[in-house]
Amino acid sequence: MTGLVLLNRVRENIHVQLFTSFLKIGFFMFGGGYAMIPLLEQELIRKKEWITNDELLEIISFSQMTPGTIAINAATHIGNIKGKTLGGVVASLGIIVPSLLIITVLYHIAGGYFESEIVQKAFTGIRACLVVMICRSVYILIRSGIKGGVPFVVFLLVLLGLFCGVHPILIIVAGGFSGFLVWKWSRLIHKI
Amino acid sequence: MVRDLLLLIGVFFKIGLFSFGGGLTMVPLFITEFEKQGWMSSDRFMDVLSLAQMTPGAIAMNSATYVGNSVAGIPGGIAATGALAAPSVIIMLFLSRFLMRVKQHPVKDAVFRTLKPVTIALILFAGLQISEKTFFAESFTSIQWRAIAIGLLIAVIQYRFKKMNPVFLIVLSCITGIIIL
Numbered sequence: 001m002t003g004l005v006l007l008n009r010v011r012e013n014i015h016v017q018l019f020t021s022f023l024k025i026g027f028f029m030f031g032g033g034y035a036m037i038p039l040l041e042q043e044l045i046r047k048k049e050w051i052t053n054d055e056l057l058e059i060i061s062f063s064q065m066t067p068g069t070i071a072i073n074a075a076t077h078i079g080n081i082k083g084k085t086l087g088g089v090v091a092s093l094g095i096i097v098p099s100l101l102i103i104t105v106l107y108h109i110a111g112g113y114f115e116s117e118i119v120q121k122a123f124t125g126i127r128a129c130l131v132v133m134i135c136r137s138v139y140i141l142i143r144s145g146i147k148g149g150v151p152f153v154v155f156l157l158v159l160l161g162l163f164c165g166v167h168p169i170l171i172i173v174a175g176g177f178s179g180f181l182v183w184k185w186s187r188l189i190h191k192i
Numbered sequence: 193m194v195r196d197l198l199l200l201i202g203v204f205f206k207i208g209l210f211s212f213g214g215g216l217t218m219v220p221l222f223i224t225e226f227e228k229q230g231w232m233s234s235d236r237f238m239d240v241l242s243l244a245q246m247t248p249g250a251i252a253m254n255s256a257t258y259v260g261n262s263v264a265g266i267p268g269g270i271a272a273t274g275a276l277a278a279p280s281v282i283i284m285l286f287l288s289r290f291l292m293r294v295k296q297h298p299v300k301d302a303v304f305r306t307l308k309p310v311t312i313a314l315i316l317f318a319g320l321q322i323s324e325k326t327f328f329a330e331s332f333t334s335i336q337w338r339a340i341a342i343g344l345l346i347a348v349i350q351y352r353f354k355k356m357n358p359v360f361l362i363v364l365s366c367i368t369g370i371i372i373l
Contacts, residue, residue, distance in 0.1 A: 027248050027249075029248050029249060066283055067279055067280055068211065068277070068283070069250045069251075069252045069276075071253075073284050076280065085285055089281065092277060092281045095249075095250070096253055096273055098248055099247075100253075100257050100269065100273050102254075103249070103257035104261055104266060107257075107258055121370045122367075124339055124373055125339075125342050125366050125367075125368055125369015125370065126366050127245075127339075128339045128340070128342040128365055129342070129362055130242070130322060131322050131327075132350060133358065134315060134318065134322070135347075138316045138319065141315070142312055145309065150305070150306065151309040152309070158309065158310050158313035158314070159313045159317065162314070162317045168210070168217075168220045169206070169221065171314075172210055172211075172212060172307075178306050179302045179303040179307060180302055182305075183302030
């Protein structure tokens, strides 16, 4: 009897719930960052009712603004809101653990089969699919994210820089800084 | 061994710290860093990406676990994945309450106005790097028509059925690849 009460206590604990919810999302999240959005919707909005649709959109845009993968950022953010610092940490752990387990097992069991012809064919097929998915994301992002001349010029300059082999970190830092400079400059013009 | 682990932690922490906008923006960073450290050729990393794509979990995390394992075994996998996640967890913990309050700030808006196109360009460049290895194999003279056909098939399905589950598309392209390539 006490065991059952204890078990219920554990299950109702917010940190345990955060961990298991994000563990579940991690295990079913195929295809990277944006693919997790329907899962977040199902688990966090409809089932747990921890956040609303509007809040989910906000969380996604915050996640894009801060470094790191969207999945981890969203987990830390939601965990933090629901269960303070510890909540943020356990939610992030929940989403990392599936990757760690599955890939470690695959590496040690199936790593040797990578060179085999059939696996290479399967991988090439998946990459063809990945390229198409990326094109679609880029199309959607350009429509919502590139408005006006300055962002468009930045976009072209970044592509040029990447083709010339400039280190991506340098490009990211310069990109953020240029936005700040443009803003400063336009304020200066307004004052005059 | 300890040196490998420290190097893994350093490199993955750096990548985690400087990648805005999700896992795919990390691909150009991964390739640059791995070739620099001599951990993995870009060809081999393409295999890792496919594996990361068809297994659950964030692509970047999956790649980190794999590369970590290949450099320094299971401790390496844990170190690389943890180090990649650590910057976002730390920064997000500080930012999340603060960000909710400062939704609109001119400096923030200004910085993200140019950071957004940077992110999009990085994602597009990742796509180009992957398509070069997939559709053109070794050089631009050897076009892989069958791989392009799979790409077109997926594009048509995606265009026709907008809400198609990505898992289905991945499985379909995997099976088609085994059959026709």
